[in-house]
Amino acid sequence: MSFWEFFTSNIREIFDQTLQHIGLTVISLAIAVTVGVLVGVVLTRYPRFSTQVIGTVGVIQTIPSVALLGFLLPLLGIGVTPAIIALFLYALLPIVRNTYTGIEEVDGSIKEAAKGMGMPDLQVLFKVELPLAIPVIFAGIRTAAVTTVGVATLSALIASGGLGEFIFRGIALNNVNMMLAGAIPAAILALLFDFLLGILQKQVQRFLKPILIGAAIIVTVSVSWWLGPQIFNNSFIAGFPSEFMGRADGYPGLQSHYNLSLDSVQLNPALMYDALKEKKVDVISGYSTDGRIKAYDLAVLEDDLHFFPPYYPAPLIRGEVLKEYPELEGVLGKLGGKISDETMTQLNYQVDYLNKPTIEVVKEFLTELGLETSIERTGGSDIVIGSKGFTEQYLLAEMLGVVIENYTNLDVDLKTGLGGTKIAFNALVQGEIDMYPEYTGTGLFVILRAPEEVQKAIIQDKEEVFAYVKEQFKELYDLEWLEPFGFNNTYAMMMRREDTEKLNIRSISDLKAYLSQ
Amino acid sequence: MPIIKNSATYGIHKVIMKNSFVIIAHGTAIKEYNGVVGNSQNSQMAMIEAINLTKKYEGVTAVDHVSFQIAEGETLGLIGTSGCGKTTTLKMLNRLLEPSSGRILVQGKDIRKDKPERLRQGIGYVIQNGGLFPHYTVAENIAVVPRLLKWKEKRISGSTDKLLEMVGLPPSEFSQRYPQELSGGQQQRVGLARALAADPPIVLLDEPFGALDQITRGQIQQEFKQLESLLKKTMVLVTHDVFEAVTLCDRICLMNQGRIEQIGTPKELIFQPHNDFVRDFFSSNLFQLELHVTCLGDLIPWLENLSPREGCATLFKVKENLLSILQHKNMGQNGIGIGDRHGHRILTTNCENLLSAFYQYKKSILN
Ligand SMILES: Nc1ncnc2c1ncn2[C@@H]1O[C@H](COP(=O)(O)OP(=O)(O)OP(=O)(O)O)[C@@H](O)[C@H]1O
Ligand SMILES: [Mg+2]
Numbered sequence: 040m041s042f043w044e045f046f047t048s049n050i051r052e053i054f055d056q057t058l059q060h061i062g063l064t065v066i067s068l069a070i071a072v073t074v075g076v077l078v079g080v081v082l083t084r085y086p087r088f089s090t091q092v093i094g095t096v097g098v099i100q101t102i103p104s105v106a107l108l109g110f111l112l113p114l115l116g117i118g119v120t121p122a123i124i125a126l127f128l129y130a131l132l133p134i135v136r137n138t139y140t141g142i143e144e145v146d147g148s149i150k151e152a153a154k155g156m157g158m159p160d161l162q163v164l165f166k167v168e169l170p171l172a173i174p175v176i177f178a179g180i181r182t183a184a185v186t187t188v189g190v191a192t193l194s195a196l197i198a199s200g201g202l203g204e205f206i207f208r209g210i211a212l213n214n215v216n217m218m219l220a221g222a223i224p225a226a227i228l229a230l231l232f233d234f235l236l237g238i239l240q241k242q243v244q245r246f247l248k249p250i251l252i253g254a255a256i257i258v259t260v261s262v263s264w265w266l267g268p269q270i271f272n273n274s275f276i277a278g279f280p281s282e283f284m285g286r287a288d289g290y291p292g293l294q295s296h297y298n299l300s301l302d303s304v305q306l307n308p309a310l311m312y313d314a315l316k317e318k319k320v321d322v323i324s325g326y327s328t329d330g331r332i333k334a335y336d337l338a339v340l341e342d343d344l345h346f347f348p349p350y351y352p353a354p355l356i357r358g359e360v361l362k363e364y365p366e367l368e369g370v371l372g373k374l375g376g377k378i379s380d381e382t383m384t385q386l387n388y389q390v391d392y393l394n395k396p397t398i399e400v401v402k403e404f405l406t407e408l409g410l411e412t413s414i415e416r417t418g419g420s421d422i423v424i425g426s427k428g429f430t431e432q433y434l435l436a437e438m439l440g441v442v443i444e445n446y447t448n449l450d451v452d453l454k455t456g457l458g459g460t461k462i463a464f465n466a467l468v469q470g471e472i473d474m475y476p477e478y479t480g481t482g483l484f485v486i487l488r489a490p491e492e493v494q495k496a497i498i499q500d501k502e503e504v505f506a507y508v509k510e511q512f513k514e515l516y517d518l519e520w521l522e523p524f525g526f527n528n529t530y531a532m533m534m535r536r537e538d539t540e541k542l543n544i545r546s547i548s549d550l551k552a553y554l555s556q
Numbered sequence: 557m558p559i560i561k562n563s564a565t566y567g568i569h570k571v572i573m574k575n576s577f578v579i580i581a582h583g584t585a586i587k588e589y590n591g592v593v594g595n596s597q598n599s600q601m602a603m604i605e606a607i608n609l610t611k612k613y614e615g616v617t618a619v620d621h622v623s624f625q626i627a628e629g630e631t632l633g634l635i636g637t638s639g640c641g642k643t644t645t646l647k648m649l650n651r652l653l654e655p656s657s658g659r660i661l662v663q664g665k666d667i668r669k670d671k672p673e674r675l676r677q678g679i680g681y682v683i684q685n686g687g688l689f690p691h692y693t694v695a696e697n698i699a700v701v702p703r704l705l706k707w708k709e710k711r712i713s714g715s716t717d718k719l720l721e722m723v724g725l726p727p728s729e730f731s732q733r734y735p736q737e738l739s740g741g742q743q744q745r746v747g748l749a750r751a752l753a754a755d756p757p758i759v760l761l762d763e764p765f766g767a768l769d770q771i772t773r774g775q776i777q778q779e780f781k782q783l784e785s786l787l788k789k790t791m792v793l794v795t796h797d798v799f800e801a802v803t804l805c806d807r808i809c810l811m812n813q814g815r816i817e818q819i820g821t822p823k824e825l826i827f828q829p830h831n832d833f834v835r836d837f838f839s840s841n842l843f844q845l846e847l848h849v850t851c852l853g854d855l856i857p858w859l860e861n862l863s864p865r866e867g868c869a870t871l872f873k874v875k876e877n878l879l880s881i882l883q884h885k886n887m888g889q890n891g892i893g894i895g896d897r898h899g900h901r902i903l904t905t906n907c908e909n910l911l912s913a914f915y916q917y918k919k920s921i922l923n
Contacts, residue, residue: 152687155652156701156750157676170691 045216052205057224059200063119063191064232067126068184069257075131075183076176076251079138080164089139096132104129104193109310112197116319117278117304122194122201129190130183137179141172165248177240181233188229192221197314198278198304202228207305208281217285275554277301278320280308283530288348288484288498289324293532296346299551312337315535322550327380327531328431330387338539339380340532341546349501350480350529352431354439358517360422360473367422368521370446374438375522377408383431383526390430397430401437411445419450425472426455427463431528435476460485468516478528482508482520501527601664603628603758603790604649609658611644611814618644620814621658626807628757631791633805635798636837641814642794643684646760649792650679662758677704680751680759684766684794686743688735694720694746695731701754719749722783741772752785759786762794777803798838802826802848810834823849827921847879850914852894858913861903862891871895874902878914882907 046053078096082089099107107125115121145168153167169176195203205221208214243250283289284305294300301322306314311323316335325332327339354371361367378386382404389400402412422443426436433455440451454472457463460481466472483489483504489511497503505523512518532547544550602625611619619641626632634642647653649660651672660667667675688697695716702712717727723745735743744764751759764780765773780786781804795801801808802822809819810833817837818830826845829835838845853874871893872881881892891906905913 146685146687148683148685148687149689151652152681152683152689153700155647155650155676155681155683155687157673157678157704158700159673162704167689171689 042216042219046220049220053202053220053224056200056202056204056221057228060188060191060202060225060228063122063126063194063199063201064184064187064228066257066261067123067191068130068180068187069254069261070123070127071130071134071183071187072180073251073254073258074127075134075179076138078131079135079176080142080169082135082139083142083168086143093132093136093139096135099128100132104190105196105307105309108193108197108307109313112310112313112319113317116317117197117199117306117310117314118319119194119199121197122191122199126187126190126194130187133179133182133186134176135179137175137182138172141175141179142168144175145171173240173243177236177243181236184232184236185229188225188232192225195281195305196307197310198306198320200305204281204305208285214285274302275322276320277303277322277324278306278311278314279303279324280311281305282308283324289530293324293346293547297344297547297551299547299554301554315533318535321538322532322534324530325533326528328383328387328526328528330384330389330391330430332384332533333388334392336536337533338536340534340539340544340550342529342531343546343548345499346547347529347531348480348483348498349504349527350478351501351505351523351525351527352435352476352478353505353523354474354521355467355477355482355512356474356519356521357467357470358513358519361519364422364447364449366447367443367449370442371439371521373408373410373442373446374524376525378524378526380526380528383524383528386434387430390434397433397437398441401434401441405438405441410442412441414444416440416444416453417450420452421449422474423452423454423472425457425463425466425475426453427460427475428456428458432476435524439474439476467518476524477520479504479508479520479523480529482512487511487515602626602661603630603663604792605661605664606645606649607659607661609645609648609655609660611641611648611653612656617814619648619655622811622814622816623658624809624816624819626790626792628790629788630806631789631793631804633801633808634792634794634811635796635801635808636811636817638796640811642796642811643762645811646762646792646794649760650676650681673704677701677754678756678758680754680756680789682744682747682751682759682761682764684762686735686740686747688743688746688750690735693732693734694725694738695727697735697746698750698753700750701756705754707754715753715755716749719752722785723749724779725749741768741776744768745776748780755785757788757790759789759791761791763796764793765795765797765800773797773800780804798841798845799848802845810837821849827918844879846918847882847914848877850878850917851875852878852881855910855913855917856894856902858916859894859903859905860909862905862909871899871901873897878910881910 078092082092102110104125107128108121111121111125115124149167149171150163153163158166191201192203192206195201195207202221202225205217206225207221209216209218209221239250279290284303286292290303304320306320306323311320312325312329312331312335314320315323315337316331322340325337325339331337332339356367386400386404389395390397405412424436424439424443426432436453436455440453443449443451454466457466457472457475460477463472463475463477464486467475479501483494487508489507493507497507505520509520512520532550534544534550539545542553544553604626606622606624609619609622610617622641622645624632634645636642644653648655649667651667662675689700692700695713698716698719699712702715707715716731720727720730725742725745730738730742730746735746738746748761748764751761765776768776777800793801793804805822807819807821808825810817810825812833818825818834820828822845825834826838826842826849829838851874852872855878856874870884872884873895874897891904892910893904894902896902
């Protein structure tokens with residue numbers, strides 16, 4: 040599908056997102072202009088505080104945006120309010136700084152002449168200082184506007200819409216057309232804002248007061264308009280990452296499979312657990328073995344109609360290596376089926392939230408299983424074990440390493456933290472690593488990209504999926520899937536445990552029943 | 557008690573000059589009251605009175621116990637070396653700066669009793685570096701104070717045009733220009749017009765001709781001196797050009813490191829310096845200055861009526877100063893005629909006689 044086709048067939052949604060984007064930008068910019076100019080002006084009256092205040096505002100700007108959204112989450116939840124506040128905070132620095140320096144740089148003798156002729160302070164400000172500082176102030180506002188249009192894409196991460204929805208969904212799904220459908224309008228918007236502000240700048244000397252008053256009105260109206268529904272809204276809300284929103288095996292599929300309809304908002308995967316914990320949303324689609332399930336006391340809803348595809352991890356190893364050391368199959372079989380969902384959650388939790396070293400957690404667990412762990416890695420490299428870059432993968436890779444060291448004569452080297460599926464898989468195919476833990480679902484959807492008929496036919500059955508990927512990998516890449524570890528790290532619907540108990544919701548069907556009351 | 561350096565040794569001076577008395581009390585000259593003897597401090601209220609003004613910045617005393625009085629219609633010059641506190645003193649008069657101690661009375665009223673804006677709207681202010689508003693046209697610049705005073709637009713535009721005419725900038729050509737489109741001298745004229753726009757009784761001028769070359773400066777000074785609307789104004793003029801002070805000021809206040817060294821008429825400062833600082837300050841141009849402060853009328857007792865060749869000599873007025881006469885292009889050839897106010901010849905003399913009379917006059921006042 041060409042970009043143009045994508046664009047025309049999604050024109051409605053692009054239009055909506057663009058409008059949301061403009062809304063977010065204009066509102067946060069209006070607030071930033073009002074507050075920023077005010078602060079800047081006040082600072083010129085109390086220059087003693089200027090260094091500290093401008094410094095503090097500057098520090099806000101250096102906070103990474105996802106982190107800032109994370110800070111705001113417990114206070115303001117998700118949606119438009121925190122997005123506007125975050126955008127406002129980012130836009131503040133150039134406006135405050137330029138207002139302050141713009142006024143400070145107005146020739147001292149001109150200010151003095153104004154005072155000396157008997158202008159009251161407010162008139163000195165409005166008739167002399169602000170008009171003369173306008174070019175500098177506007178330069179600040181234009182910088183802020185362009186940044187705001189850019190940063191506003193990030194607000195899609197906390198469910199406030201805008202062109203970021205397409206961009207992030209496009210990135211998650213590796214869909215270039217979708218990314219461009221978000222990115223191009225965003226770039227055009229940035230240029231447009233800059234252009235319009237440039238025009239406004241020429242007129243502003245005449246219309247300084249109306250413009251400031253206009254900004255203040257936009258601020259008040261929009262703040263009350265946005266805040267109102269936010270405060271009184273207490274319906275049941277779902278928060279999903281953009282990838283889940285877009286994938287056929289995500290929300291769209293879930294919706295038709297269970298005939299379930301949810302008020303849903305888009306959330307950053309890194310923030311959605313916190314959003315659930317902080318009661319900003321009521322159900323999320325997390326990963327079934329995430330440590331936060333335990334840390335935040337969440338409950339996973341049973342997928343009683345078997346919608347979510349199986350993602351059972353197993354060691355994926357190169358055929359040649361297995362041929363050379365056939366004993367590996369038996370040795371690694373010691374881990375086969377030994378880890379349940381709860382166990383894996385528990386292990387992730389220990390590393391992520393109790394900050395225990397990975398190796399210590401692994402050894403404790405293996406000891407519990409009655410396995411030997413006394414032999415340490417020495418640094419030889421008969422076998423190189425890889426992993427992707429998240430906790431569960433580190434744990435599994437470490438586990439494979441300890442078992443091989445203790446039950447064979449082979450020396451193991453670890454190459455962990457490979458960026459993602461593509462990188463890890465390529466490393467394996469090219470022989471840079473000899474094995475890494477991979478998930479059956481990922482093999483099916485991402486690596487093999489199995490035809491849709493095949494997917495439909497086997498997706499409900501974990502055994503069939505395993506058999507299919509095992510056969511295909513062998514044939515296409517000469518790679519072997521060994522026995523799976525036993526747990527399923529798939530998408531899972533989860534809620535706060537207290538809610539599930541109170542509402543008596545155990546499964547997704549229960550949730551549907553509850554919602555259709 | 558306002559103690560000015562060295563004033564104690566002089567006590568009360570009573571310098572008698574032709575037809576006029578100057579009373580210097582405690583180093584503070586009151587005013588040259590033409591023909592009226594013994595007019596006391598109390599009977600005529602000063603327009604501006606500074607009492608013991610002191611301004612301290614961190615570590616620096618910029619102005620140190622300065623006192624003076626300025627009578628209505630009088631021009632006081634503040635002169636001194638750079639950094640001696642002239643601008644600081646001036647700015648305290650319209651409350652752009654608040655004194656650390658001391659008081660200022662304008663028409664007998666303490667200026668702190670009213671809002672500073674009100675005070676400033678009644679005091680014209682010509683700033684050291686022009687200070688025109690670059691985003692306003694010439695006309696708008698001049699209209700600032702009248703607008704603050706809520707004059708009718710018609711009255712404002714009428715008076716703006718008149719002021720522009722007065723400072724030699726034809727309104728049709730200049731009123732719609734922006735300050736950047738004017739030369740430095742033209743800007744200063746606009747600055748002056750702006751200060752006079754609301755016809756304030758008091759005008760403060762901080763080096764109004766500072767940025768000009770010698771020729772333009774002399775020219776504007778002459779025009780300035782002849783401006784009718786300035787005749788009745790009480791003015792304080794800051795300058796470090798002694799000739800400017802001597803030309804434009806009724807009295808001069810010479811400052812040094814925040815203190816007043818001497819205050820009096822130009823003639824007093826030049827012929828009767830109170831101390832070495834004052835003497836040194838004028839020493840480099842002393843002869844020219846002496847000629848500048850002496851007018852023909854001063855010399856009449858020592859002048860001989862030499863030539864009967866009437867009609868040929870250039871006629872000068874009694875109040876003309878010697879420097880301008882000696883620099884006059886027609887000087888010398890046919891003698892110097894001296895006329896009274898109505899242009900009637902009193903006597904005719906020549907250059908040599910004029911100079912010898914000058915030396916005799918000087919001797920008479922130094923003794
Ligand atoms: N804001 C200030 N803070 C500290 N010191 C100051 C300040 N303003 C002026 N001064 C000091 O006070 C003294 C008098 O300054 P002022 O501006 O009155 O000098 P001036 O006589 O007008 O000099 P100039 O002829 O150079 O204009 C100077 O030594 C100056 O450095
Ligand atoms: Mg000065």
